[in-house]
Amino acid sequence: MEYKVLYRKYRPDNFNNIVGQDYTITILKNAIINKKIAHAYIFNGPRGTGKTSTAKVFAKTINCENPQNGEACGKCNSCLNIKNNPDIIEIDAASNNGVDEIRELINNIKIAPSYSKYKVYIIDEVHMMTQSAFNALLLTLEEPPEHVVFILATTNIESVPITILSRCQKFDFKKISNEVIKDRINYICKEEKINITPEAVDEITYLSEGGMRDALSILDQLSSDTNNIDIDLIINNFGSVPNIVIDNIISAVEDNDLNIIKDNINKMKNSNVDYKVFIKKMIDKLSLKAFSNDNKISLDKIKNLVFDLVKIINNYNININPFILIELTLLEYLDNENIVTDKKEENTKIISREIILDENKSQEKEKNEENKTNISKNNNEFVKIRMNNCFVNAKKESLKFAKENLKKIIENNLDNTFLNSMLIDSSVVVASDDIYILSCKLDSTVNLINLNKTMIEEKLNNVKIAAITDDEWLSEKQIYINNIKNGYNYEIKPEIEENNKTIKKEEKIIEDSIEDIAEKIFSNDKIEIE
Numbered sequence: 160m161e162y163k164v165l166y167r168k169y170r171p172d173n174f175n176n177i178v179g180q181d182y183t184i185t186i187l188k189n190a191i192i193n194k195k196i197a198h199a200y201i202f203n204g205p206r207g208t209g210k211t212s213t214a215k216v217f218a219k220t221i222n223c224e225n226p227q228n229g230e231a232c233g234k235c236n237s238c239l240n241i242k243n244n245p246d247i248i249e250i251d252a253a254s255n256n257g258v259d260e261i262r263e264l265i266n267n268i269k270i271a272p273s274y275s276k277y278k279v280y281i282i283d284e285v286h287m288m289t290q291s292a293f294n295a296l297l298l299t300l301e302e303p304p305e306h307v308v309f310i311l312a313t314t315n316i317e318s319v320p321i322t323i324l325s326r327c328q329k330f331d332f333k334k335i336s337n338e339v340i341k342d343r344i345n346y347i348c349k350e351e352k353i354n355i356t357p358e359a360v361d362e363i364t365y366l367s368e369g370g371m372r373d374a375l376s377i378l379d380q381l382s383s384d385t386n387n388i389d390i391d392l393i394i395n396n397f398g399s400v401p402n403i404v405i406d407n408i409i410s411a412v413e414d415n416d417l418n419i420i421k422d423n424i425n426k427m428k429n430s431n432v433d434y435k436v437f438i439k440k441m442i443d444k445l446s447l448k449a450f451s452n453d454n455k456i457s458l459d460k461i462k463n464l465v466f467d468l469v470k471i472i473n474n475y476n477i478n479i480n481p482f483i484l485i486e487l488t489l490l491e492y493l494d495n496e497n498i499v500t501d502k503k504e505e506n507t508k509i510i511s512r513e514i515i516l517d518e519n520k521s522q523e524k525e526k527n528e529e530n531k532t533n534i535s536k537n538n539n540e541f542v543k544i545r546m547n548n549c550f551v552n553a554k555k556e557s558l559k560f561a562k563e564n565l566k567k568i569i570e571n572n573l574d575n576t577f578l579n580s581m582l583i584d585s586s587v588v589v590a591s592d593d594i595y596i597l598s599c600k601l602d603s604t605v606n607l608i609n610l611n612k613t614m615i616e617e618k619l620n621n622v623k624i625a626a627i628t629d630d631e632w633l634s635e636k637q638i639y640i641n642n643i644k645n646g647y648n649y650e651i652k653p654e655i656e657e658n659n660k661t662i663k664k665e666e667k668i669i670e671d672s673i674e675d676i677a678e679k680i681f682s683n684d685k686i687e688i689e
């Protein structure tokens with residue numbers, strides 16, 4: 160891929176070409192016209208808003224031999240040689256050389272400029288300098304030589320020491336407005352003979368978040384292989400999502416339309432859409448909704464949904480399709496009493512989480528029936544071994560402790576929607592000190608827990624877990640009781656991963672009655688023995 164580097168090609172070479180920072184430019188031009196040049200400036204603002212470009216134009220203009228109304232003439236020696244001017248020194252404080260360069264600059268600062276009026280030091284990302292570099296810079300700023308001008312640029316002014324700030328004239332660079340970015344994209348596309356649809360211009364503008372450099376860099380990448388840019392190209396290359404999809408989903412939440420949400424989210428599960436872009440667009444749209452008058456959902460609901468979506472971005476660190484979490488979150492905002500669905504047999508009062516989990520299961524089935532069977536076979540095997548090993552050392556005290564332990568995990572991880580959605584729907588039914596067996600109402604919850612057991616085990620301080628359905632548990636419990644009745648001795652079996660090792664366990668002598676044993680292992684509310 161060959162980028163045209165549009166940002167550099169279209170970098171402004173005078174104040175008139177700098178877009179979106181009119182106020183700052185006016186003040187700087189007036190300073191030049193009135194010959195009131197300060198010794199230090201600090202340009203503060205988000206990335207890509209023109210700080211470095213402005214610094215370069217300012218350096219060029221104050222060194223111009225014949226400035227016209229605050230603009231460089233473009234014809235004098237200084238203007239013509241601006242690219243090779245040794246008196247304009249750029250330092251990137253974010254790079255490793257920052258400190259050395261600052262030291263060198265301090266050493267050379269007293270030497271007069273080679274052939275310009277001013278030696279101009281442009282220090283980019285100045286907040287990244289070390290404390291010792293700041294100290295050195297401060298000494299210079301306290302007594303600056305007559306011919307020196309500093310322009311410090313930063314995206315994070317809070318990290319610049321106040322002692323430095325107090326010696327600089329400060330300018331705030333604003334995010335560039337959408338209209339200005341759109342105009343610039345259209346202008347450049349015309350110059351570069353790129354065909355671009357209005358929808359695509361809007362989308363690039365959205366993705367650039369008020370940064371011109373980002374907008375042009377996106378345009379660069381999109382135009383590297385083609386001169387025709389449309390919305391599909393952007394969706395494929397940048398994981399964006401069409402606004403119409405966002406509108407549809409939000410309307411569906413308002414109308415309690417389960418199927419529209421599921422259809423749209425399902426499409427995204429199998430697409431290139433970046434869930435973070437999706438969530439960001441949802442939040443932007445919801446925020447707009449909050450200020451409009453025609454809300455079908457309450458302000459509280461909007462606020463909570465926004466926070467829940469933000470939580471997904473902050474907590475997402477597991478290997479599962481993030482759109483499953485998004486779907487779960489959205490469905491929680493449906494009014495269960497009034498869900499619109501065209502599946503007649505579906506119980507409209509069913510808990511939304513359950514609907515979606517069942518749906519996921521049937522989709523997986525459709526996707527790969529064969530593979531699925533294998534997975535559950537393996538899962539089944541590991542569950543059986545763990546259940547057996549749990550029975551060997553199961554105690555009622557362990558069960559009580561396990562239940563408390565699980566409750567604590569949920570309380571301590573309230574932000575982890577995914578973890579909670581699994582654990583809230585399950586309960587420990589039998590436990591030893593190091594193995595818990597969880598029972599759940601739904602197959603889908605069982606599968607999720609078994610697939611993500613490592614994550615849960617870490618939270619449980621490496622107690623091992625396995626999940627089964629409530630129905631399975633009823634029959635397993637019966638089998639266990641029958642086995643004990645028939646004198647069967649449970650022995651520790653090796654886990655699947657350690658097939659080659661065999662762990663021998665001392666024979667367990669059963670002296671207690673069946674009822675006593677059962678009573679020892681199961682809690683009272685679960686036990687049913689005739």
Ligand SMILES: [Zn+2]
Pocket residue numbers: 222223224225226231232233234235236237238239
């Ligand atoms: Zn000039």
